[in-house]
Amino acid sequence: MAHSGIDLLFQGQNFARFLQGFGVTLRVAVITLVIGGVLGVVLGALRTLNNRPLQVILRLYLEIFRIVPTVVLLFVVYYIVPQVFHLEMSGEMVAIVTFALWTGAEMSDIVRGALIAVPKHQVESAQALGLNRLQQFRYVLLPQALPVALPGTINLATRIIKTTSLLLMISVMDIVNVGQTLVEANGHKHPAFAFWVYGIMFIMYYILCAPLSWWAKRIEKQRLERSNG
Amino acid sequence: MDWTVIARSLPQFTAGFWLTLKLSAIGILGSLIVGALVSLAQYFKLPGLRQLATVYIEISRNTPLLVQLFFIYYGLPGLGVKLSATVSGVFGLMFLGGSYMAEAFTSGYNAISKGQLESGRALGLTNVQLARYVVVPQGLAASVPALAANVIFLIKETSIFTVIAIPELTNTALDLIGLYYRSNEYLFVLVVAYAIILIPLSVGLTWLERRVRYGTFGN
Numbered sequence: 006m007a008h009s010g011i012d013l014l015f016q017g018q019n020f021a022r023f024l025q026g027f028g029v030t031l032r033v034a035v036i037t038l039v040i041g042g043v044l045g046v047v048l049g050a051l052r053t054l055n056n057r058p059l060q061v062i063l064r065l066y067l068e069i070f071r072i073v074p075t076v077v078l079l080f081v082v083y084y085i086v087p088q089v090f091h092l093e094m095s096g097e098m099v100a101i102v103t104f105a106l107w108t109g110a111e112m113s114d115i116v117r118g119a120l121i122a123v124p125k126h127q128v129e130s131a132q133a134l135g136l137n138r139l140q141q142f143r144y145v146l147l148p149q150a151l152p153v154a155l156p157g158t159i160n161l162a163t164r165i166i167k168t169t170s171l172l173l174m175i176s177v178m179d180i181v182n183v184g185q186t187l188v189e190a191n192g193h194k195h196p197a198f199a200f201w202v203y204g205i206m207f208i209m210y211y212i213l214c215a216p217l218s219w220w221a222k223r224i225e226k227q228r229l230e231r232s233n234g
Numbered sequence: 235m236d237w238t239v240i241a242r243s244l245p246q247f248t249a250g251f252w253l254t255l256k257l258s259a260i261g262i263l264g265s266l267i268v269g270a271l272v273s274l275a276q277y278f279k280l281p282g283l284r285q286l287a288t289v290y291i292e293i294s295r296n297t298p299l300l301v302q303l304f305f306i307y308y309g310l311p312g313l314g315v316k317l318s319a320t321v322s323g324v325f326g327l328m329f330l331g332g333s334y335m336a337e338a339f340t341s342g343y344n345a346i347s348k349g350q351l352e353s354g355r356a357l358g359l360t361n362v363q364l365a366r367y368v369v370v371p372q373g374l375a376a377s378v379p380a381l382a383a384n385v386i387f388l389i390k391e392t393s394i395f396t397v398i399a400i401p402e403l404t405n406t407a408l409d410l411i412g413l414y415y416r417s418n419e420y421l422f423v424l425v426v427a428y429a430i431i432l433i434p435l436s437v438g439l440t441w442l443e444r445r446v447r448y449g450t451f452g453n
Binding site for chain 2 (some may be wrong): 080
């Protein structure tokens with residue numbers, strides 16, 4: 006066999022298109038992380054307040070986004086939002102909205118956990134020093150909660166990257182969709198081509214996620230070592 | 235919302251519902267077996283197998299299920315390995331779930347003090363005996379919360395099976411939407427169907443966690 010299929014990937018525009026798809030994947034992941042992260046920090050902080058109705062609503066929000074699979078959420082936003090709000094949304098926009106809402110829910114739980122892990126006397130001392138609510142948050146809670154929240158947040162980032170593979174389902178030209186198109190165009194002539202395309206996709210996701218996983222594991226270990234001596 | 239549309243779609247959704255349950259059950263059972271073997275290979279530092287286990291966990295945890303499924307279903311035939319969609323789906327779920335279950339088991343084993351392991355060795359127990367009488371019984375209790383979270387996670391992941399056209403719940407809904415354009419009705423049924431599976435399960439698993447914690451630590 007003169008052709009193992011892999012060289013097809015470097016013919017014509019094929020590889021450039023592959024990289025373009027990779028760019029779309031990355032863009033959606035980064036925007037989702039930023040919007041969802043900010044949303045999660047705000048909601049997480051709100052969840053530490055003593056306000057019963059607010060707690061119930063935020064808890065419900067979290068549970069709904071935990072119970073319903075992300076694929077289903079994606080299609081709910083895809084079909085329902087344009088109808089109800091009379092909005093034209095691109096597929097990429099639909100994905101960013103869905104993923105950001107999901108990220109916000111997950112992030113709020115991480116942030117809440119980190120905030121309530123800060124010992125109570127820290128806040129009481131801050132109050133005794135006369136710091137207002139915002140100052141307490143900015144100078145006392147946040148610096149101590151951040152290291153606790155960091156590993157979980159990094160792991161969430163890897164989950165976001167992996168979730169972007171769902172973009173294909175709403176016809177966004179992400180890396181998976183480009184790969185799929187290339188295989189459909191060339192696959193029947195060279196059966197091994199599909200193996201290489203999906204193999205390379207595997208490696209690309211791995212390259213994105215693995216360093217983040219290692220980083221999260223390392224800082225979590227360091228933190229535990231520091232707190233346990 | 236048109237209830238007659240919903241009523242007429244129920245037979246299809248019921249079939250999808252059972253398929254989701256069946257594939258989840260097989261996939262989760264397989265994941266538990268893979269996870270148990272992988273975690274023990276790592277815990278007892280079995281030469282060769284341990285490195286293999288680490289590589290497997292690395293790859294499995296850092297790639298999306300969708301790409302794993304495409305690789306198994308569309309990529310492997312290039313090497314002469316042809317599997318049906320359903321078999322690819324179950325293998326994919328096991329490939330993904332095995333590493334998550336392994337990490338859950340490992341975190342449980344790590345809760346056991348090293349002294350117990352050393353005592354066991356001093357008594358002349360073999361690795362298999364150590365696993366059977368010391369590590370697994372105690373580690374299992376500590377890993378229940380993580381295992382339970384993985385069960386929920388894996389059931390939700392079966393929704394991705396739709397990309398290789400396995401007629402489970404999500405695929406059923408998307409197919410019906412494609413045929414009749416009643417997205418509100420079918421998505422409503424879809425969300426309810428997942429809620430029927432996942433809410434009781436989530437409540438049940440929380441109860442189990444509490445029982446196990448009570449049985450182990452008495453609080």
